[in-house]
Amino acid sequence: MTKTPDTPRTPPTIRTPTTTATATATATAPWESSWEGLVTSALLGTDRRTPPAEALSPGKDAPVALLDAAALHTVRRRAGLLPAPAAAPPDRAPHDGRARLPTAAERRLMQLLADRAAPTGGGGGRRGTAPDLTELLPQWLAAANAHGYAVPAPLLPALLDAARARTDLRPQALAFAGPRALWLARLNPEWKFALRGASGGAVLPAAQDPEAMRRLWEEGLFAERIALLSAVRARDAETARALLASTWPTERAEDRLMFLDSLRDGLTAADEPFLELALSDRSRNVRSTAAELLSALPGSALAARMASRAATCVGMDRTGGGQVITVEAPHECDADMQHDGVVPAPPGGRGERSWWLGQLVEAAPLSRWPARLGGRTPEEIVALPVLDGWADELHAAWCRAAVRQRDARWSAALLGSPTAPPDAGPGTTSLAERAKLLATLPEAERADWVAAFIAAHGLPEAFQLLGGCAVPWSGALGRSVVDALDIARDAGSYPWSFSGVMGLAERCLDPAEVSRLELLTATPDEPEGASPGAGGYWSEAFQRLVSTLRLRALMLAELEPIRGHDAQGQEVQEVQGSVTRPRAGGHCP
Numbered sequence: 001m002t003k004t005p006d007t008p009r010t011p012p013t014i015r016t017p018t019t020t021a022t023a024t025a026t027a028t029a030p031w032e033s034s035w036e037g038l039v040t041s042a043l044l045g046t047d048r049r050t051p052p053a054e055a056l057s058p059g060k061d062a063p064v065a066l067l068d069a070a071a072l073h074t075v076r077r078r079a080g081l082l083p084a085p086a087a088a089p090p091d092r093a094p095h096d097g098r099a100r101l102p103t104a105a106e107r108r109l110m111q112l113l114a115d116r117a118a119p120t121g122g123g124g125g126r127r128g129t130a131p132d133l134t135e136l137l138p139q140w141l142a143a144a145n146a147h148g149y150a151v152p153a154p155l156l157p158a159l160l161d162a163a164r165a166r167t168d169l170r171p172q173a174l175a176f177a178g179p180r181a182l183w184l185a186r187l188n189p190e191w192k193f194a195l196r197g198a199s200g201g202a203v204l205p206a207a208q209d210p211e212a213m214r215r216l217w218e219e220g221l222f223a224e225r226i227a228l229l230s231a232v233r234a235r236d237a238e239t240a241r242a243l244l245a246s247t248w249p250t251e252r253a254e255d256r257l258m259f260l261d262s263l264r265d266g267l268t269a270a271d272e273p274f275l276e277l278a279l280s281d282r283s284r285n286v287r288s289t290a291a292e293l294l295s296a297l298p299g300s301a302l303a304a305r306m307a308s309r310a311a312t313c314v315g316m317d318r319t320g321g322g323q324v325i326t327v328e329a330p331h332e333c334d335a336d337m338q339h340d341g342v343v344p345a346p347p348g349g350r351g352e353r354s355w356w357l358g359q360l361v362e363a364a365p366l367s368r369w370p371a372r373l374g375g376r377t378p379e380e381i382v383a384l385p386v387l388d389g390w391a392d393e394l395h396a397a398w399c400r401a402a403v404r405q406r407d408a409r410w411s412a413a414l415l416g417s418p419t420a421p422p423d424a425g426p427g428t429t430s431l432a433e434r435a436k437l438l439a440t441l442p443e444a445e446r447a448d449w450v451a452a453f454i455a456a457h458g459l460p461e462a463f464q465l466l467g468g469c470a471v472p473w474s475g476a477l478g479r480s481v482v483d484a485l486d487i488a489r490d491a492g493s494y495p496w497s498f499s500g501v502m503g504l505a506e507r508c509l510d511p512a513e514v515s516r517l518e519l520l521t522a523t524p525d526e527p528e529g530a531s532p533g534a535g536g537y538w539s540e541a542f543q544r545l546v547s548t549l550r551l552r553a554l555m556l557a558e559l560e561p562i563r564g565h566d567a568q569g570q571e572v573q574e575v576q577g578s579v580t581r582p583r584a585g586g587h588c589p
Contacts, residue, residue, distance in 0.1 A: 035073045041066055090187060094179040098150035104558040105144070106152055112137045113158040129540050131548040135507055136555065137162065139471075141172035143559050151176050156184060160191045182223070195221050217243055222255065229262055237266065241274050253283040260289050267293060272300050279339060291341020291363070296404050298365035302340055306363040309337070311372055313357055314394065317387060322374060325381075327390035329353035330360065354393050361397035366410050378413035382426045395427045403436045411437040412445075418452035422461050431464045439468050447474040454480040459488065459501050466501065472510040481505055482516060489520065489538045496537070506545055511553035517546050 037052040046062035055069035056062065101109065115133040151159055156177060163173035174181050174194055185194035205212035205228075216228055233240035244259055251259065260278060263271055271293070278290035279302070294302035309330070317326040330337075333344040333356050341363070346355035366378070373381050386394055395414065402410040414427025415437050423429050427437070438446050450465045451474070459481070469477060481501065488498055523539040 034069075035077065038066060038070050038073060042070070091183070093153075093183050096150045096178045096180055098148050098178065099561075101144070101149050101152060102558060102561070105149070105555075106155075108555055108558055109140065109144075109152075109155060112140060113155060113162055129543040129547060131544065131551050132503075132506070135503065136548070136552065138169060138172060139507060139552065140555055140559075141169070141176050143556055145172060145175050147559055147561070149176070149559070150178055151180075153180070156180060160184065160188075160194065164190060164193060182221070195223055213243070218247065222258075226258065226262060229259065230265070233263075233266060237268070237270060241271070245274065253286060256281065256283065256286050257289060260286060260293070263293060267296060269297055269299055272297060276301070279341070284343075288341050288343065292404065295341075295363035296406075298367055298405065303363065303365050305336075305340055306360055307365055307368045310360040310364040311368070313360060315372065316374055323384065325373065325384050325386045325390075325394070327357070327386060327388065327394060329357040329390075357390075358393055358397040358400075361394065362400040362404065364401065366398070366401050366405055366407050378410045382413050382416075396433070399428050399433050399437060403440060406440050408441050408445075411440040415449065418449045419456040422457060431461065435464045435468050438465060443470040444474065446470070447477040451477040451480040454484050459484045459498055463500050463504070466504050466508070469508070471508045473508050475510065478509050478513050479516075481509070482513060482520075485542075486520060489535075492534050494534050494537060502541055502545065506548040509545070509549060511549040514546055514549050514553075517542060517549070521546060 034052045034054055038055060041049045041051040041055075046066055050056075051062060051066045051069065055065055057065045057068070060068070112133050159173055159177055160181065163170045163177075170193065177194070181191075181194045185191040205216055213228065213232070217225055220228065229240055229244060232243060248256065248259075256278075260275075263275075275290045275294050279287055279294075281287050281290065291302060294300045295306060297303060313328055313330060315326055316322045317324040330353060333342055333352070337356070337360075338344055342356060342359045344352075344356075346352050369381060370376055370378070373384070376384075382395065382398070385391070398410065399414050401407070402414060414425075415434060416426040422431070425434070428434060438449065441449065447469050450462065450469055453465060454462045454477075462484075466473075466477075466481070472478075473481070482505075485498060485502070485505070520542040521539055523535045
C-alpha cells in the first residue's frame, strides 16, 4: 500500500480553529455565479464581455450598470455568510509524563524563544558585548533533553515556530516537545514538518499489544512509523525486520530508502539477509544504500566479494622489492559489480576506471589489507609509495572506507601527525575529509589531535575540525583555541577574521575558562602596523565571549533539579513540586 511522509493511511478529520467560524454555504448561491460573471466582465471590459443579464438596467451604460451590480453583490456577499455546522472538538492532547521544568529554566526558555528573531548585529560590523541568545537555544534544548524535562504547554507553539524557522533546531526541539508536538501539528499546517520529523514525539503502543503495533505501522504517519520501527528495533531487532518486511514490496521508493537508512543504528550481521534482498530493489538509491550498509559489515558476503575484486586491483610491486604499491584499475563494470552497488557511470570529470576502483576499495573491509600488503600496519601501508599516480585515488577510497566502517586505527593512520603540514597528510589533504576521519576517533583522542593541529598551524585551517569536537571542549583544546586567539589579537588582526572560531568558542568552550579569558577583555596597546581600532574590537569580542560563557554556566545550573533531604535525612530531588529519590549509583530522570 502507498504511503506519503506526512499523510496517514486513513486520513483523520482534522479540524482547525477556522472551521468553527463562519464560512460560505456549501452550495453555490445563484448570485454567486453572477458575481463571477461580474468579475470576468470587469477584468476583460464590458466591450469584450457583456455583463450578466441581471446586472444590466434600462437606461444605464454597461460600465455603470456593472459597478452598481458589483456594489449590490458586495453587500450581499458580506451579509450572506452562513454559520458552518459545529465542528467536533479535537481529541485530548496525549499525556506527557516527563518532569516539569524548574521555574528559573522555564523563564530562561521564554527569554530564548522571545529573542530568537532578534538581530545579532551580523554583516561584519560590531556585535557588541551581549551574548547571542539565538545561538544558545540549541545547547539549552540538548541539556533539557538530557535531564528528561517536558516543555511547558504554553511555550509549545513558540517552540514549534522556532523549529519551523531553523531546521538545525528540529531534532532537539521535537524531542523536547514530546508527544504533544504531533497532536498540535495536526491542527496547524505551518507545523506539518513535525509530522515528518518528530520521530521522538510519537505515542507508541506497548510492546505487549501487537495488534496496535500492526495498526500503527499500516495506518500511521510516516514519522510515527519511523519512530515505531526504531523503538521496536531497539528492543527486538527481529520483530522490527519482520514488521518492515510485511509491507516492503508496497512501500514508495523514497519511503523504502528512509526505512533502510534507519537500520544504520544497531546494524548487525543479522540484518544481512534483508539487505541482500534489498540489493535487487527496483530503486537505484535503495540498492546503493543496501550495498553501503552491507559494506559496513566486514563479515558480510558483499564485503567479501568487494574485497576479492579490490585485491585483484591493488597489490605490492614484486619487481621493486615489495616496497611499492601497484594499482591496476578495473577495465569494465560487469553486471555482478552493478548488483553489488557499483555505479557504472562516473560523475563529470572522473574517469571510468578510477571511479570503479574507488567504489571497490571503499567497500572492501580494511582488515583485509594488512595481509594483502605484506603484513604491514595501517600506518606503514599509507606511508608506502604508489605507482603511476594512483596514490590520491587509493588513499581517498581508504578514507571513505575508514569513515564507513568506523575504523579508528585506519583513520588515525590516514590523518597522520597533527604537526605535519596540512598539504602533506599521508591519507588526505582535504579538511572536510579530515573532519570525517576525526569523527571516528574517541572524543579525547580527537580533541588532542585538533589541539596539537591548532598549536602547530593556528586557527585559519582548523574551523572545520573544531566543529566535530565534543562539547564542551576539553581543557587542552580550549587552551589551544584561546592561545591562538590571543596570538591573533597581539598580531593586530581584526577579530572578524576569526568570527567563525569565536562563535564556536562561545558555544563550545568550557565555562571554566572564564578566569583565563578575563585578562583578555582589556583593550590592548596596538602594535606598529596593526589594523586601526583592532584592539577595541578584540576587547568587545572577548567581553562577549566571557559574558556568553557565564550565561551558559547559569543556564545549565538552572536546569539542575533542586536537591535536598527529607525528614529521614535521605537525599531527594525536587522538580517543580514533585519529589523523587535518586536511584543508587545514578541520577533520577
